[in-house]
Amino acid sequence: MTLLVQTLILGLLIGGVYALFASGLTLVFGVMGIVNVAHPAFLVLAGLFTYELWSRLGIDPLLLTLVTTPVMFLVGWLVYKGLVSRVRSSSASMSVVLTFGLAIMLEGAMGMTWKNVFRSVTPPYFNQSFHAGALVVPKAQVFGCGAAVVVLLLLYLLLTRTWMGRAIRSASENPEGAFLVGIDIGTVAALTFAIGTATAGVGGSVMSILYPIFPASQYVWISRTLGIIVLGGMGSLPGAVVGALILGVAETLTATYISTQWSVVVFYVVILAVLLIRPQGLMGSRVRKDVVA
Amino acid sequence: MTVEPAPTTLRRPRVSVASVLFVLAGVALVAFPLLRPGDQYHQTVLILIFVLGVMATGWNVIAGFTGYVSLGQSAFLGLGAYTVGLLTRVVHVSPFLLAPLGGIVAALVAALLGSTIMRTREHAYVIITIAFLFLMQAIGLNAPRFTGGSNGVTLPLPPWGLNIGNMPFYYSLLALMLLSTLMTWWIRRTKFGMGLVAIREDEDKAAAIGVRTSVYKVLATVASGVLIGVAGGIYAYFLTFIDPRGMFDILVSVQIVLATLVGGLGTIWGPVLGAFLVVPMNEVTNGLVAAQGVHLFVFGLVLMAVVMFLPRGIIPTVRGWLERRRASAVAFERRQSVPRVVELSAPVRSTAERSSARGGDGAPLLEVDGLVKRFGGITAVDGCSFAVPEGGLTGLIGPNGSGKTTVFNLISGMMRANAGSIRFAGEAIETLQPWDRAYRGLGRTFQSTRLFPRLTVMENVVAPLRRFQWRLLPADAVSGPEARRALELLDFVGLADFGPQPAWRLSFGQKKLVELAQLLMLEPRLILLDEPAGGINPGLIERISETIRALNKQGLTFVIVEHNMPMVLELCDSMLVMASGRVIAEGSPDAVQSNPLVLDAYLGEDWNRDAALEGAQG
Numbered sequence: 001m002t003l004l005v006q007t008l009i010l011g012l013l014i015g016g017v018y019a020l021f022a023s024g025l026t027l028v029f030g031v032m033g034i035v036n037v038a039h040p041a042f043l044v045l046a047g048l049f050t051y052e053l054w055s056r057l058g059i060d061p062l063l064l065t066l067v068t069t070p071v072m073f074l075v076g077w078l079v080y081k082g083l084v085s086r087v088r089s090s091s092a093s094m095s096v097v098l099t100f101g102l103a104i105m106l107e108g109a110m111g112m113t114w115k116n117v118f119r120s121v122t123p124p125y126f127n128q129s130f131h132a133g134a135l136v137v138p139k140a141q142v143f144g145c146g147a148a149v150v151v152l153l154l155l156y157l158l159l160t161r162t163w164m165g166r167a168i169r170s171a172s173e174n175p176e177g178a179f180l181v182g183i184d185i186g187t188v189a190a191l192t193f194a195i196g197t198a199t200a201g202v203g204g205s206v207m208s209i210l211y212p213i214f215p216a217s218q219y220v221w222i223s224r225t226l227g228i229i230v231l232g233g234m235g236s237l238p239g240a241v242v243g244a245l246i247l248g249v250a251e252t253l254t255a256t257y258i259s260t261q262w263s264v265v266v267f268y269v270v271i272l273a274v275l276l277i278r279p280q281g282l283m284g285s286r287v288r289k290d291v292v293a
Numbered sequence: 294m295t296v297e298p299a300p301t302t303l304r305r306p307r308v309s310v311a312s313v314l315f316v317l318a319g320v321a322l323v324a325f326p327l328l329r330p331g332d333q334y335h336q337t338v339l340i341l342i343f344v345l346g347v348m349a350t351g352w353n354v355i356a357g358f359t360g361y362v363s364l365g366q367s368a369f370l371g372l373g374a375y376t377v378g379l380l381t382r383v384v385h386v387s388p389f390l391l392a393p394l395g396g397i398v399a400a401l402v403a404a405l406l407g408s409t410i411m412r413t414r415e416h417a418y419v420i421i422t423i424a425f426l427f428l429m430q431a432i433g434l435n436a437p438r439f440t441g442g443s444n445g446v447t448l449p450l451p452p453w454g455l456n457i458g459n460m461p462f463y464y465s466l467l468a469l470m471l472l473s474t475l476m477t478w479w480i481r482r483t484k485f486g487m488g489l490v491a492i493r494e495d496e497d498k499a500a501a502i503g504v505r506t507s508v509y510k511v512l513a514t515v516a517s518g519v520l521i522g523v524a525g526g527i528y529a530y531f532l533t534f535i536d537p538r539g540m541f542d543i544l545v546s547v548q549i550v551l552a553t554l555v556g557g558l559g560t561i562w563g564p565v566l567g568a569f570l571v572v573p574m575n576e577v578t579n580g581l582v583a584a585q586g587v588h589l590f591v592f593g594l595v596l597m598a599v600v601m602f603l604p605r606g607i608i609p610t611v612r613g614w615l616e617r618r619r620a621s622a623v624a625f626e627r628r629q630s631v632p633r634v635v636e637l638s639a640p641v642r643s644t645a646e647r648s649s650a651r652g653g654d655g656a657p658l659l660e661v662d663g664l665v666k667r668f669g670g671i672t673a674v675d676g677c678s679f680a681v682p683e684g685g686l687t688g689l690i691g692p693n694g695s696g697k698t699t700v701f702n703l704i705s706g707m708m709r710a711n712a713g714s715i716r717f718a719g720e721a722i723e724t725l726q727p728w729d730r731a732y733r734g735l736g737r738t739f740q741s742t743r744l745f746p747r748l749t750v751m752e753n754v755v756a757p758l759r760r761f762q763w764r765l766l767p768a769d770a771v772s773g774p775e776a777r778r779a780l781e782l783l784d785f786v787g788l789a790d791f792g793p794q795p796a797w798r799l800s801f802g803q804k805k806l807v808e809l810a811q812l813l814m815l816e817p818r819l820i821l822l823d824e825p826a827g828g829i830n831p832g833l834i835e836r837i838s839e840t841i842r843a844l845n846k847q848g849l850t851f852v853i854v855e856h857n858m859p860m861v862l863e864l865c866d867s868m869l870v871m872a873s874g875r876v877i878a879e880g881s882p883d884a885v886q887s888n889p890l891v892l893d894a895y896l897g898e899d900w901n902r903d904a905a906l907e908g909a910q911g
């Protein structure tokens with residue numbers, strides 16, 4: 001029983017972090033209809049950047065998010081202006097190919113800069129735990145999840161309580177309509193992409209404490225984040241949170257009761273099953289634009 | 294993406310420079326191992342090119358023709374390789390004999406994967422294929438009892454001597470690459486291939502004109518995977534060692550994508566050309582620098598550059614240059630066809646069918662009852678009921694947003710209703726797929742005209758299928774009686790001279806007429822016309838009315854959504870008026886015009902019917 005409770009708590013904490021990792025991906029898809037396969041590469045990049053600063057300056061990785069977030073915002077803005085905006089007119093699949101090219105290039109660049117070795121950021125609390133009775137909860141996991149909750153709340157407030165958020169949501173729901181009422185779709189798209197990438201700044205810093213980072217580890221994160229947004233409903237932020245919590249728990253349960261090797265398979269199976277049975281996911285909606293030109 | 298013109302129209306009697314180069318390249322490839330038997334390195338590079346060539350030509354069928362980009366294509370190579378690798382443990386025959394089994398396994402898994410895309414579209418398919426590839430890799434790694442796990446599988450060494458060397462692999466893979474290219478060439482010129490291109494250009498439209506998209510997509514996936522599976526078997530024997538990471542590698546999939554894009558997506562030889570460029574590029578970047586990062590960096594950069602700057606690929610770009618040079622020499626011959634209505638040699642529907650369909654019971658041809666369609670919080674169609682008599686010309690009018698187009702979408706099967714029933718010729722059709730409705734004689738046009746832009750006008754008109762038959766799939770795309778019939782129908786709408794033009798070059802009004810001709814190929818009983826006069830040259834409106842009337846005289850039933858009141862009131866013999874998702878009035882054009890409900894909801898209080906009729910006659 002303790003093991004089960006422990007597993008569930010850990011699963012939820014992991015799920016919270018996953019929600020952070022996937023939030024940028026779902027945000028960008030919602031507004032632009034682009035599956036940014038390079039998002040996990042951004043996460044790994046921010047993680048390695050955190051590692052670099054932490055190992056040189058010794059500043060706490062969670063504090064470093066104050067640096068990595070604006071840096072990734074800038075990276076996102078540049079990538080949008082330089083690459084993504086130029087292929088907006090072509091098909092959705094071609095934009096996947098483009099962002100995959102970016103992901104591979106980033107992986108190569110990271111390999112050249114940081115070599116293909118595993119890196120971990122190890123602040124003093126990384127191997128400490130909170131104890132509550134028989135339960136043991138790693139501190140890093142709690143702090144990581146806390147950071148994720150803060151970012152997701154900020155993102156939610158930004159989307160629902162500000163003019164910019166309203167512009168983003170309107171551009172997501174009906175680009176033509178938003179354009180007609182005077183919203184600069186190009187700028188909104190660039191901002192969304194930059195904000196989405198900025199979430200990878202915090203995400204990467206959190207990732208660097210919780211997981212060993214390696215340029216090629218982007219692939220496992222591609223499957224995880226895609227699985228989450230597919231399950232939650234592509235483009236929906238609340239959906240990503242729900243999807244992440246479910247998959248975090250499912251993965252942890254699989255790892256505890258079956259084997260860690262098979263735990264990542266959960267994501268592949270969920271992707272295949274959801275897209276087959278309920279392509280719109282848990283919280284996505286099917287709208288008329290799906291059908292009519 | 295560009296369309297390879299159907300090969301029938303491409304063949305020219307003269308010998309081109311390209312074909313001479315082609316034969317020379319072929320001879321050089323065949324002769325190479327014989328002339329340089331000891332050059333193992335270059336033989337190996339060529340073998341890698343052939344393997345990538347097989348994969349890229351296969352991928353071309355699903356991505357280039359059908360428009361579904363897959364990032365899991367290399368899984369078929371792994372499936373073939375593992376099938377052969379694991380079988381050599383138990384069956385002691387030459388792996389060459391087992392390679393076809395690799396193809397069969399790949400085909401079976403492809404059919405399974407293909408059946409998953411029966412319901413999904415674009416981005417979902419990319420994601421599915423990525424997940425599929427990773428799943429295969431994970432199974433390979435995590436089930437060591439069956440697959441050897443990360444230790445991989447070792448195959449027996451070839452029994453032949455050094456003097457033969459790589460030749461068996463070299464020639465068999467070269468042959469397989471040519472076979473794969475031949476297969477794509479053949480597919481492209483069949484009805485099956487044209488259906489695939491139709492799906493790529495506009496999937497809903499393809500379904501509406503009788504292309505059974507689900508079967509097409511499954512078959513396309515199988516065709517794209519089967520030869521890769523065979524190649525995988527041979528490749529495994531060549532490598533003598535396979536492991537899950539190498540065999541189910543997403544980077545191999547990305548190489549397939551890159552090769553095809555570079556050469557020309559949707560062309561016949563583009564993927565092969567691309568393979569000849571990508572493999573050497575890999576060799577150079579791998580060889581120059583030891584660090585793996587550089588290789589990936591260059592690879593990603595090239596992929597992005599191709600998507601951004603060479604999206605059509607080399608072959609279509611070069612062909613475009615050549616055509617432009619030729620076009621300046623031969624002035625484009627443009628004959629404006631004189632509007633006229635010719636009599637069709639064969640009536641649109643056979644007389645026997647017509648008389649039986651018009652049997653004296655007087656039952657309506659189309660009956661819609663209590664139809665409801667909700668989009669989120671909006672109820673677009675809210676309890677819509679009406680009936681359409683056989684042989685009638687029924688106008689469906691109403692303000693914008695009253696649900697007219699949605700009703701058309703529900704009747705033609707583009708969407709499923711939340712509630713209500715649709716009966717066509719006495720049969721409930723509300724659960725049928727769009728193509729099944731087309732086979733029963735239900736045709737529709739689209740408000741914004743949806744021809745397949747990059748197919749020619751002629752190909753557009755012959756694309757519809759009256760029924761699904763397996764034996765029709767391998768038939769020539771444009772052939773014999775059908776081509777004659779299509780020409781006749783094009784002549785009927787006054788556009789016979791436009792047959793060889795790509796559809797995107799037509800004006801909006803011309804597109805509407807071609808779309809009508811396209812529908813007539815279905816030999817429909819009922820045509821739903823969505824704004825036939827909307828947004829077109831007023832001179833063509835009268836012509837469209839005449840065409841509709843002529844077809845109606847031959848027994849065709851019409852339901853017409855139209856905002857041009859003079860036209861629709863003059864043309865139709867009965868009217869349905871919709872507002873807020875339901876029919877609020879019906880009757881003769883005269884009765885409807887004086888109905889206070891209609892004046893209030895749509896026509897307006899200052900509606901002057903005499904002026905409207907004058908407008909129609911003037």
